[in-house]
Amino acid sequence: MKAEPILVVRHVSKSFGNCQVLDDVSFSLSRGEMVGLIGASGSGKSTLIRTIAALTPIDREKDKGAPCSIHLFDQAIQKNGCVTRAAAGLRSRVGVVFQQFNLVPRLSLLMNVCLGLLGRMSVIPATFGYFTQDQKVSAMTALKRVGIAEHALKRGSQLSGGQQQRAAIARTLVQNAEIIIADEPIASLDPSSARRVMDILADLNKRDNITVLVSLHQVEYAMRYCPRTIALKGGKIIYDGPSSALTPEFLSALYGAESEELFLPPIESYAATIQTGAKSMPDAAVANGHLAALDQQRAAINGARHLNS
């Protein structure tokens, strides 16, 4: 039996002025899939995610006969250049996690997670942020699920980047989101926090059957966590299939020189950077990952020396 499509994107294009950012993008996701969205910087990943959440309107159709729309749960959220009336209701079933700015800095973590309930609350309690005991309990349960319940009373501004991302995921849990769309949720995290966030998304996908679409800068994460990957280049889908096919050779054939951006750089380049004292660490998160790998190598060498002595 074919799984139910939960998201259907048809012939979606998006231009900002003369700059076409998405070009006739079509794909669908079935309930329970975990799909990576990859592409070099500027390929249109964030724009695509924003159009799915109806935060950015899509372009009107150019050719008659190729209707452009985005459907969630069998209802249009965008159609032919317009966000539909159903959008507000549909958005409450979609959890969106951004790369940054996920939390209100002055509110406690608990309150930040409770905000996920706003879309399902009546106007007065929602306006004044009155949450019931049951709602706070459900927020605490979500915080436990993502492993940060002990920080519930800290302000959003006091949390680390990884904790903030986990809080954003907890918010999608209290929201009862059926699909999570995450826009580079690990881009500014160190490798262990990045893995933690990806582990949580994978766990929600497997155990709760929540559909996940996650945009990622590094293909390694897509290969490790997402059975299927959609690859964008210049606003077009250039690959949609099993992540296991995304070998360096295949990506190089798809992207040419741009493919280098999608892989973690070799460890040696960081070793050289450290030895020469060069100041340009291209990406702290990536560099930290390689430093951790170097530390592991050193520990292994020291361990071997110890055994041999």
Ligand SMILES: Nc1ncnc2c1ncn2[C@@H]1O[C@H](COP(=O)(O)OP(=O)(O)OP(=O)(O)O)[C@@H](O)[C@H]1O
């Ligand atoms: N509101 C906007 N107005 C004008 N141009 C925009 C706007 N939003 C995005 N763009 C342009 O659209 C292109 C795609 O941007 P987008 O953020 O979708 O790419 P991306 O693949 O997510 O990149 P990155 O990995 O660097 O975040 C870029 O050239 C960007 O400058």
